[in-house]
Amino acid sequence: MKISLANRIEVGLFRHKLLVLMLFIITSAFFLFQATQIRLDASFTKNIPLNHSYMKTYLKHRTNFGGANNILISVCDSNGDIFNADFFNALKGVHDKLFFIPGVDRIQVKSLFSPSTRFVEVVEDGFAGGPVIPADFQPSEKGLGVVKGNIEKAGIVGSIVADDYSCAMVKAALLEFNPDTGEKLDTLEIAEKLEQEVRQEFERDNISVHIIGFAKMVGDVAEGAKGVVLFFALAIAITAVMVYIFCHSIRLTVLPILCSLVAVVWQMGMLSSLGFGLDPMSILIPFLVFAIGVSHGVQMINSVVKKVATGLTPASAAQASFRALLIPGGVALLSDTVGFLTLLSIDIGIIKELAITASIGVAMIILTNLILLPVLLSFTKIKVSAKVGQLSEQSAVWSFMASFASKGPARIILFFTAILFVVGFYQGQGLKIGELHAGAPALHESSRYNQDTFLITDRYAISVDYMSVIIETSADACTYYDTMSTIDRFQWQMENVAGVQSAVSLSSISKIVNAGYNEGNPKWRVIPRNQQTLVQSIARVPSSSGLLNSDCSVMPVILFLEDHKADTINTVIEAVKVTAKELGSEHVQFKLASGPVGVMAATNEAVAEAQLPMMLYVYGAVIALCLISFRSVRATLVVVLPLYVVSTLAQWLMTALDIGLTVSTLPVIALGVGIGVDYGIYILSTMSTKLKEGMNVHDAYLEALKERGSAVLITGLTLAIGVSTWFFSDLKFQVDMGILLTFMFLVNMLAAIIILPALSAFLWPEKRNDKK
Template identity: 80%
Template sequence: MSKITIFNRLEVGIFRHRLAVLCVFLAATVFLLFQATQIKLDAAFTKNIPLNHSYMKTYLKHRKDFGGANNILISVCDTRGDIFNPEFFSALKGVHDKLFFIPGVDRIQVKSLFSPSTRFVEVVEDGFAGGPVIPADFQPTEAGLAVVKANIEKAGIVGRIVADDYSCAMVKSALMEIDPQTGEKLDTLKFAGQLEQEVRQEFEKDNISVHVIGFAKMVGDVAEGAKGVVTFFGIAIAITAVMVYFFCHSVSLTILPIVCSLIAVIWQMGMLSTLGFGLDPMSILVPFLVFAIGVSHGVQMINSVVKQVAMGYSSKDAAQNSFRALLIPGGVALLSDTVGFMTLLAIDIGIIRELAITASLGVAMIILTNLILLPLLVSYLKIRQQANKQVENKNPAIWFVMAKFASRGPATVILLLAAVLYAFGYYYAQNMKIGELHAGAPALHESSRYNQDTFLITDKYAISVDYMSVIVETKADACTYHKNLDVIDRFQWRMENVAGVQSAVSLASIAKIVNAGYNEGNPKWRVLSRNQQSLVQSIARVPTNSGLLNTDCSVMPVILFLEDHKAETINRVVDAVKLASSELGHDELNFKLASGPVGVMAATNEAVEAAQIPMMLYVYGAVILLCLISFRSVRATISVVVPLYIVSTLAQALMTALDIGLTVSTLPVIALGVGIGVDYGIYILSTMSIKLKNGDNIQTAYLEALKERGSAVLITGITLAIGVSTWFFSDLKFQVDMGILLTFMFLVNMLAAVIVLPAIATFLWPNKKLAAPKQDKPEIEHQVVG
């Protein structure tokens, strides 16, 4: 008596107690459906940054003193081109007050013309005079507006708080991480909704327009665009249903894999909620992928059952045989998917790690729903046979043509073409950029309201919304010594002459302006005084809330305003900062990167670049290990992995050609493409390896694999590609980019599995002198009818 394996025990136990197992699935589905309804959207700022990166440690260390990158900027504009009228100042004050009282806003850092800290200073006969730009007794009369205009010019805030052409004025602030009312993390999406409803909709009317940018608003707009995912989900279900029905010509066999895949999505969402995770706008796309992966494996199961029924087995026996045949190859394929997703945990960015957890949970659920639940449900169907064409022989001529890919002549041509494509792809992949390659918020289209607001603010004001703060750390009262400020001043001068830097400001540059003011405004005195008392006098005029120094003057940022946040600009500026800091810094004066939005982008780009190669090594290492365990063959592993690697390289070349940078949103696609793409090869080779062990030659083995798995592999590859291709029409730019790359990888990985894989196998397995495969005509043909 042969030894009963754990898989035999599992099979017997499950099918012997079918009803009980189905009741367990039903109970689990009801519970997790309830849990799924409790899931929340979570888009915290800190999830989007690599917290352990050295730049971000500097950013977090000094965030309380100088604010962070999580800012909000609201530009209030008068469409007539002149802000000096009562209507505009009423709207500006309304926006200032409304923003000030929204929970989560750091009220100390709210800055506008109406802020008490927005002051002017002028040189008068007795020295300096000054006060708030908008006096306490301000009235929007002609005389009052004239006074404010004069104060604005004296304050030197044109281009920063007021637009260059006096058509707009700015209200800005930093946001807190904790909502002071609830004591919990700030709900970024709720905050974005308040900005839209309580600020823009309330004050944008007649001649007043309101333009809002900042991380919170961007995430809110992304979340709004992500609602379209539901529409794409519905379209994908419809497309999938048509494709599966075209494959099996059975309504019941069409519905079951779709239902089981939807159950996997419900379980995934329920498990996330149970574990305390939420969904962010990026990971909200993952349930779609889980559904698509589930259907692809479901089609394999249906394909196997149909063939078993066509051979004369009952529905129950066919389902049990299919369960036995697909549990290991299907399980290995899904395990490869899971491990592929888990490799994303190597990237030290919260949003990617949560995506990895979300995707891994979803695929793990598919193992249960599509490899266990689906055959159990199928076993209850009454599938009847008819004397008609067998499903596996719908297009027999195609299989015999394709089987020639596994013969030496065609295989040689295929491998030569694959080598040329790989060389082409490898060459162009070297030019792939790390980071964003376009202006504006990269997650949104250029035509979006958010990016149009960004372009307006960049155009209207002298400062850029893309800025980076280089933090200068030294000892207390260091700013009172000329040698220290002189080093900072020389550093600033070098940065201002770097291509891509629009302007820069620091305590040193402001101290020079103040020093000139003490000397009748003579530009010859715009220098750093070597006299300590004069230097202290100049610095005393710069308040700590200016963001240029802390309370004891031991930290002094140099703020660099950049022309854009393109990857090449950021890299050039970061390299220049590192070079200048190494030459000018010393033990008592350290230049540290970085704060500000561009500082966060620089850290993120470096984290993505650092994770790229290890992630690929992890995912391919996992795939290789699982293939070795499953097939116990180096040759089989090479046959599966090499086509995957070629397609990955071509995908990187495609990114270069389409001007898509390697970012937080596109990096996971590479792992996703490899993890899902391996499924095709595993299913094809699982049949081939059995036939080869039975003594068939490689061409016969491949023909049998095509007959058994070919239809399902082609249908699932096309279905997956069509499903994600609907993302091309998304309101989200990053979803469009992901859709392009996933469509390419799903389709080309499928083609590589049925073309390149057999060509490689032809040269790895010895050529056996067996008769060429003959086209057998079955005596009785069957068709499955639901």
């Protein structure tokens, strides 16, 4: 039934090939126009698992306590002393500029110039206080002296002002929507405004401006992602050289590259038509689509040239090649598509969009490289060179490699494969989920963003890596000693957890205020048991402080962590869960989590939960497609087992190179399996035919090498060399992806030509008429 269907498609396609060509031209023109309309899209919510319990807590209380989408701007004086007129003029300028940027939550803009930044001091009659910078402030020596005293009284050294008085901070939170337009906030536009209207305007010889936060980080990543255009051009050049080395024909070099570029244009146009944009991560996918397209195009070129060499006309050769490669090529590309689609199992918007982007691209390759390319080849004059395919059918290389399918060499190959697998499996157990390095993981340590992060971490007492544990209770619960005491015990236990730098909550502030009412005596730094005294100790803490909501039914405990490394986050999260279970009750419930580290923890857990199902889906799909295609369990095993070995070795590589399993690296595992299966399918499709004709395994593999070997080798090398250019990217996550993809493309190719025949030698019985 499949053969008759393939024949009908073949006859219809080549009988009306001019019409087919016209349809491709018209469709390409339409998608080219649509592709020009595509835009970059990098919203904050795409990067978090919205359905995770932590993120439900985060979204529920984001209005009262702010979110993780914050901006921190540290303005520093190069002389190490902020108390001068130039500095305060620059700081006020930064504060005002940030305040009026559309999309900034103006209520939560906080700096020395914010009216909410106040000091309180104990005086003879009780308390006195006011704004740190008074309304009549002038940056004179006297005025600056008053401000310095107020800063010390306010207790904001280490949070709003640097420990050494060399910098001051401006903090803000971003809204989800732009209040001017009502549309979703354009994170990249915010990043551009921060760079041009804040940093460039106020940074000068003696003043430096350091900006961190999700929006700025995404902006820097997007800026680095522009280098993808250069890598894409480089990939085209490298691919062209590799394909020309293979076929020694400019015409045959141009055609697969052209068809692959058409697939990319269709992919971009389709995304734009469906309303999707490109984020800095999925912008790498067109590069992969191009590389995959060329690899399948080389298989088609290889087949057509070999058939022309037997005496067929180019038109007949193209038609015969279409018929021969429709099933194996289609199955291979379907495997690629399914490999991408398995990423939909990860409940994070940015990965889901990556899955959609990639699967659309590979689906386009099915049309451009399995249909358009053979049609174009049927119009092409092909001169067969003796060098085509590089290795002749009588090459000693093929004879040597064919020995891999003999039981003697196969035993040695499988023995060493088993050793590698066991070692890789053992070492791969050390693979950690989450980030393993300080700073923004998407960027290199030397990047301006990470250098700004390190400066802020060094000069301020607070960490930029913080997490809020939300305590939900009843209204006015903060006026009851039992509730406040429970929160205080929780905070104390958290402060003694490894990785927690410090913590703050309403209970800890109430103790400080209570001591203030008692002449600052540290003996009174306790939570008052008397309700009236307790009310007095919290009355001066406004809801805008982020430590309580309007009716005091929700209070966060903010934990400042030493870093956001995977081990640190796991330790703290586990400690929170244990302590919450111990201290929590029906009346007082501890909810994880908000803040940047809360988002990271939820993301790490989402990745951990998705890892096994994703691998089961991708291998399940590959196994199903192989079974349908080859109708043989043996054939399926010899294709899938080498893939599994390589996946295991990839996890070992990640452990050895200190690369964590993250949002950016998890998809690579699925991609490596989905794309890596292509080599085995192409080789086995020929082997399977020859085995059915009565050949033994050795001879069948030799024939497969003669027919497909050169193309498999050249495509594996082309894919690997193409993504290896990512090693030089400005983006750390692209470097990590490049390392892993290069490894998986290259090693999957080697596994297909070494391990696959070795397994075949034992899974297919020897023929009685085999030559001894």
